[in-house]
Amino acid sequence: MGQVRLIVEGMTASGKTTTVDLVSRRLGLSVMPEEFRDPYDLLRRFHHDRTWALPMQLQFLVTRFAQYLCASEEDRYVLDRSVFGDRIYAGLYHRLGYFTDRQFQTYLDLYHSLLGNLCPPRLILVLKCPLETVLERIRRRGREDELAAGEDYWRALHQAYEGFLPHLKDEKPAIPTLVLDTGSVNLVGDREAIDAFLADLRERLG
Template sequence: MLTKLIIPSNYKPKNRKSSDGYFITVAGNVGAGKSTFTKLIGEKLNFNTSFEKVDDNPYLEDFYQDQARWGFHLQLYFLSQRFQDQKAIGEANEDHIQDRSIYEDAEIFAKSLYDNGKMSQRDFETYSELFYAMMNPYLVRPDLMVYLDGSVDTIIERIHQRGRDMEKKVPREYWLNLHNRYEKWLKEYKESPILTVNINQVDLVENPEQIDAIAREIEYLKNGKIENLQQVR
């Protein structure tokens, strides 16, 4: 099965009007293909798109060389960028698909740095206080999270295919740690339904016909036709 729909048991649906835009956020480990997914599915559905700032990120290369020194700076930069992006999405109230969710910043990456001794308790508490102050009432919740799920081997293979030297040098244990944190976080996430996409089997570049299939599933979810979603699988 290429995809699987998860409705969290503690999920509380948003109060949506028919005129409201549909907001999708795309989550997944580094190298999972979030930017490609966002671009291709956004084009297919005619959604607005926004992308994580990586190539012009002023901290990312320094972070991979010295995570303890630059982790707090990097997370504040991402939090600022993501907050501005998600606030603009809510204000525009149009159909939109976003590369990387704001929730991953806090629940995956900042916590990983703290738990592994690469962010001090003081910095982590400062970051967390800022994050939760931003969440309500300023940010719109997503209507759907697409989670790109795959094995660590698939993640590492895609990282090497992508060709960013700073990521190629990172040991496997780092990606495995993030993978395990994603697995745990997915069970706790409650902001929206989750459409998991199996990237061990899905490659939208090599198999463009998969774009149509996944876009059709998202359209069914957008229109509240979950029964149709079950029929196309």
Template sequence: MHEVPFIAVEGPIGVGKTSLSKKVANHFQLHLLKEIVEENPFLGKFYDDIDEWSFQTEMFFLCNRYKQLEDIDSHYLGLKKAVIADYHISKNMIFAKRTLKHRQFEKYQQIYHILTADMPKPNMMIYLDASLDTLLSRISMRGREVEMNIQASYLQQLKQDYQTFMDDFEKQHPDIPVIRINGDKLDFIKQQDDLNFILDQINQQLQKGEIIR
């Protein structure tokens, strides 16, 4: 049975997920699903005091991403229209494990599994990674006020958490292709050849197996 392409782009904060997603969406004529970030009213407080505001922050993200995926399932994937998202819903667990206290995490995990049990799952993953210096530089350049207080130590931990998550993801989902991109070596914003290289990898996966455009 052929699957409608549903591509998710993931990686730590500042790595360029949205920028790449936009370019891929334009090239392959896919619907772009962008995560809600700055609209989260707790995010600025979260970076000031993670312990105090982590549960509210993570619950807001979870509920909004659930609603987004529900809409995408009804209006696009359900109608055989291809989608690329600049996040994977599983990222919620990456952040929750890092920031929530044990009892909070147990409650959060229960809610997460209930909400995501029947949500559409991507059939291709693009994983962007980059050095801590590159991430910090890009966060500074884009100048989001809510991100100005991100600590380098928190970002480094998050980067390691993502690497662990992606390694586990590939083991648990051998049928879902993962395209890994080194953001230090490939500049898909300024270098067209680098972007073409990534687009070619995506196209090869689209032509394989059961994923069709």
């Protein structure tokens, strides 16, 4: 098994797609985008009935695990989100009451069992973005499912992502991370900022 070169993690509308596209072009990496295998329409069911939270999240966890295994076969991939970030959503749904304590423990047992079979990535790039910027981007792009989730959900998810870095440091072994503030760094039109970011990323990736 090889090692995944880079994972880009961040909440919805934090700039993951823009960052992944930039990194793949400039560093010559192949993109393995986030994939949803949802044959039972669990995401739609969840939006209408929160009791579908556990089967939906278990499905996504297994899908992301399989995707990570595929990416780890060659040391040339950048992933848009991964199995490591999946726990953020499970923890959020537990706090919101969508999971019972026993259901959350079932999820964690599977999560830790799967991660025990993975080689950690070389680096996880964590995108941080101010909540108001995230909300404005969600409103501006106007996707029906995102708008239907409601502002309270996005506020709760934004808060949940605040615990992601400490979680990665607690993994055994700890996973190397790099933080990028996509609210203040323009990766579209600011060439100087782009070059500085890529230089830092190259150094961290070796």
